[in-house]
Amino acid sequence: MKILPPTLRESKRYIAFSLSSEDEISRRDLVNELNFAGATLVGDVGSSEMGMRLLAFNERRGIVQCAANKVWETRGVMASLSSVKNVRVRMKILGISGTVRAATKNYLLIKDIKQVELEKKRTAELDKCEFFIANRAISGKVIRKENNEIDILPESPQYEEKLNNSGTRYFGMTVFDL
């Protein structure tokens, strides 16, 4: 069968995104959740018009394809994603391009440059940390450390309620709070 000539194909856009999550997310779960988010927010008709497809995904970053005239809707659907299989996630859209190559080159291959320099080089390689927030000490187990960001699991049970309220598993901290 002959493929459709380029002039007759629908025009597309490629959205590069990064994903921060509490735990590792598999590609299949993310696709399911994106489709579900689209179906609940804009319905089947809207989803079909958007033509959203997850092209590449490597646990942290990826590319979503969508119709060129439905970029804002696709953004909205991607933003309405809050959790995948009870793991909190957040999608940050890095940029939009007309080709996969440009999206990859301009948004995905750039190194993660955190503009805040580590002026105080404090190491948090310990298993346990103590933080001071508003003159209150919070101590807990370090779950993950990445650049300046630290996720901790607080020890004392009084914080459990706060975690439940916020719908997260860990407290988000930075090395500056140490």
Next chain:
Amino acid sequence: MGVIKQSRFYDLNIHPLPDCAGSPARLVLEARDMGYSGICLTSFNSDNTFFEHDIPLPPFNDFEIYTGIEIQVERVAKLTKEVNRLRGRADIIIIGGGNEDINRASAENGKVDILAHPAAHGKPLNHVLAKAAADNGVAVDFNMDALIMQRGGSRIKVLTAMRQNLMLARKYTVPMVITSNARSHYDLRGPREMMALAMFLGMTQDEARNALSKVPKGIIKRNTDSNRIMEGVEVAK
């Protein structure tokens, strides 16, 4: 898209750690990373209020941090009392609405800056409240966490109410703000994502952009300008 690139975006309702899960420094870093020009850290409890010098971060030239209080009360008499007590303490006073009496009391109180999540229980504002809010300069908040966190019936209710609020806000030119009402850094969304979500409510792109940039900027300026004495009275130089 040049207009969006030039705008400075603000998110005026973000809850940091003593109440919720996310240290102020983390929220500031994440918000800055997403493209905001400033945020307002609001606490529920007035004893937990943060000030910029409390946050252990190197100073940023291009990022503004404001402090706010979200007052959550049940009774109207207490609301007035709390507003008068806390007005001088924080930059921005936000009322956690939803209840019809509280919505009305805050729309009629000129000292209130923002009426947050007025449609939380799925009940929209009415023409009387919209008119009062416009007269007193109280901004009506469209909280996007309702769209992000909820699914199904409850989201439909909130969306319907928000649509009604938008219609009233347009008719009576009530200032509109879009906030994330974030309780952790997973709830934060970039300015354009917030605009995209707001456009699902029927806002135009310009309205959404103003609700994230121009209106919050006006609220901040009104509260931090030392030359301003009260509504319509300013020290001229």
